[in-house]
Amino acid sequence: MKITIGQIQMNVSQNKDENLEKARDMIQEVVKQGAKIIVLPEMFNCPYQAKNFPVYAEMQGEQTHQFLSNLAKEHEIYIVGGSIPERTVDNQIYNTCYIFDPSGNQIGKHRKTHLFDIQIKGKIAFRESDTLTPGEGVTIVDTIYGKIGVMICYDIRFPEFSRKMALMGAKAIIIPGAFNMTTGPAHWELTFRARAVDNQVFMIGTAPARQYDMGYVSYGHSIVVSPWGEVITCLDENEGILLTDVDLDLVEDVREQLPLLKHRREELY
Amino acid sequence: MKITIGQIQMNVSQNKDENLEKARDMIQEVVKQGAKIIVLPEMFNCPYQAKNFPVYAEMQGEQTHQFLSNLAKEHEIYIVGGSIPERTVDNQIYNTCYIFDPSGNQIGKHRKTHLFDIQIKGKIAFRESDTLTPGEGVTIVDTIYGKIGVMICYDIRFPEFSRKMALMGAKAIIIPGAFNMTTGPAHWELTFRARAVDNQVFMIGTAPARQYDMGYVSYGHSIVVSPWGEVITCLDENEGILLTDVDLDLVEDVREQLPLLKHRREELY
Numbered sequence: 433m434k435i436t437i438g439q440i441q442m443n444v445s446q447n448k449d450e451n452l453e454k455a456r457d458m459i460q461e462v463v464k465q466g467a468k469i470i471v472l473p474e475m476f477n478c479p480y481q482a483k484n485f486p487v488y489a490e491m492q493g494e495q496t497h498q499f500l501s502n503l504a505k506e507h508e509i510y511i512v513g514g515s516i517p518e519r520t521v522d523n524q525i526y527n528t529c530y531i532f533d534p535s536g537n538q539i540g541k542h543r544k545t546h547l548f549d550i551q552i553k554g555k556i557a558f559r560e561s562d563t564l565t566p567g568e569g570v571t572i573v574d575t576i577y578g579k580i581g582v583m584i585c586y587d588i589r590f591p592e593f594s595r596k597m598a599l600m601g602a603k604a605i606i607i608p609g610a611f612n613m614t615t616g617p618a619h620w621e622l623t624f625r626a627r628a629v630d631n632q633v634f635m636i637g638t639a640p641a642r643q644y645d646m647g648y649v650s651y652g653h654s655i656v657v658s659p660w661g662e663v664i665t666c667l668d669e670n671e672g673i674l675l676t677d678v679d680l681d682l683v684e685d686v687r688e689q690l691p692l693l694k695h696r697r698e699e700l701y
Numbered sequence: 702m703k704i705t706i707g708q709i710q711m712n713v714s715q716n717k718d719e720n721l722e723k724a725r726d727m728i729q730e731v732v733k734q735g736a737k738i739i740v741l742p743e744m745f746n747c748p749y750q751a752k753n754f755p756v757y758a759e760m761q762g763e764q765t766h767q768f769l770s771n772l773a774k775e776h777e778i779y780i781v782g783g784s785i786p787e788r789t790v791d792n793q794i795y796n797t798c799y800i801f802d803p804s805g806n807q808i809g810k811h812r813k814t815h816l817f818d819i820q821i822k823g824k825i826a827f828r829e830s831d832t833l834t835p836g837e838g839v840t841i842v843d844t845i846y847g848k849i850g851v852m853i854c855y856d857i858r859f860p861e862f863s864r865k866m867a868l869m870g871a872k873a874i875i876i877p878g879a880f881n882m883t884t885g886p887a888h889w890e891l892t893f894r895a896r897a898v899d900n901q902v903f904m905i906g907t908a909p910a911r912q913y914d915m916g917y918v919s920y921g922h923s924i925v926v927s928p929w930g931e932v933i934t935c936l937d938e939n940e941g942i943l944l945t946d947v948d949l950d951l952v953e954d955v956r957e958q959l960p961l962l963k964h965r966r967e968e969l970y
Binding site: 593596625662689695697701 | 814815816818819820821822835837838839855858859860861862864865884887888891892894895898899929930931958959960961964965966969970
């Protein structure tokens with residue numbers, strides 16, 4: 433089953449409406465070029481800073497949710513809506529990805545499950561848990577192309593999470609994410625390739641573009657990796673779109689030749 | 702805790718005695734250069750072919766086992782004895798790594814737990830299960846330098862296995878292994894780096910040298926990777942030794958800055 437993935441590596445400004453307009457324009461462009469599944473970056477409507485999350489947060493069904501649903505319906509495409517800060521009725525804030533089908537219906541929702549709290553000496557410190565609540569597990573959506581897993585950024589660090597998705601039938605895993613200038617060069621490509629090879633799935637990561645004037649500087653480098661671990665396409669750090677043709681049948685092909693999932697000794701782990 | 706690792710990337714001939722002599726000479730060389738833990742490659746006394754395993758197999762305590770024990774005692778070093786075919790009293794054959802302390806005592810033994818049965822179209826086919834029985838789980842040894850995990854080659858493909866070792870306290874994982882000319886260029890370095898980054902451990906892999914006239918052509922590239930995922934040292938394909946100074950305290954340092962093991966959501970996997 434062949435399909436074109438369209439990724440939106442966009443700059444994110446302080447102005448939410450501007451961010452939505454930009455997303456709309458870039459989505460129109462990848463749709464024009466044939467994309468059927470569109471992936472936005474993590475926190476595409478809100479500059480990635482813990483203090484911003486409560487300020488930009490919306491309830492499900494509000495502005496950004498409605499905006500994405502409308503675009504999916506208008507263009508008859510799947511949208512994996514990057515992520516936005518979601519506020520709940522009991523005033524919790526989550527880092528949430530909404531997923532819409534070509535009718536504009538929400539078919540899934542992932543709340544970032546592993547919060548990003550790190551402190552690398554002289555390099556970078558960040559504490560999502562200052563303002564965010566963690567989600568509660570794995571998200572898989574059914575599409576006409578097959579099952580697709582969705583996680584957000586730091587979730588990819590935990591091999592158990594991708595493994596679970598693969599065992600639940602995911603043929604691709606989509607990850608809105610924003611690695612930074614320390615972890616990005618060191619681990620971004622490596623981690624996408626590793627999850628791809630270990631689980632024999634396509635790994636698709638969409639990052640915000642790099643903006644040096646932001647509090648958190650994104651590494652960029654939106655990427656698509658094959659089930660054999662090859663980087664199929666990758667952007668640099670600049671704002672741009674990425675179109676990639678993937679053949680999901682390659683998953684079964686690789687698994688037949690190198691039957692890693694069959695060779696697991698589950699009783700021993 | 703600083704320590705020098707010595708790796709023996711040797712050619713393997715049809716002649717077992719010749720293989721042991723070569724191992725002895727190369728071990729003497731790395732000891733002279735300060736190595737305290739010596740790692741031999743997978744199947745260092747037997748050309749890596751399923752049909753050879755029953756022919757070269759020995760019971761525990763026989764020639765090669767005694768040879769390694771004596772060398773460890775003579776040089777007062779740890780030896781992670783690559784692997785050899787082990788025959789049991791009930792005539793099963795295992796791909797086995799014996800581990801000796803500086804007194805020559807066996808402190809651990811790993812039987813390859815995931816057997817290598819693959820068939821990559823037009824590239825490589827191999828079926829260890831034609832002659833081998835799989836081992837039954839994780840192996841960790843206690844050394845004066847800390848806990849070290851030991852696995853063999855294809856075992857590294859399964860992220861659960863390395864993860865279990867890290868959770869059991871391993872600060873380094875040592876892997877005698879022989880990737881081939883298809884899987885080696887594609888996945889050898891990637892897999893070592895991935896396990897290192899995900900588990901924040903040192904990963905140490907020792908391969909046989911490449912010999913194009915062998916039935917199974919080893920990729921070589923014996924390697925040491927840091928807990929941050931950096932390749933510290935790596936050989937090319939030729940016969941040679943590799944000496945690497947590692948500081949096992951780096952494990953705690955990396956885990957403090959990027960607390961991946963603490964951030965696991967174990968209840969969800």
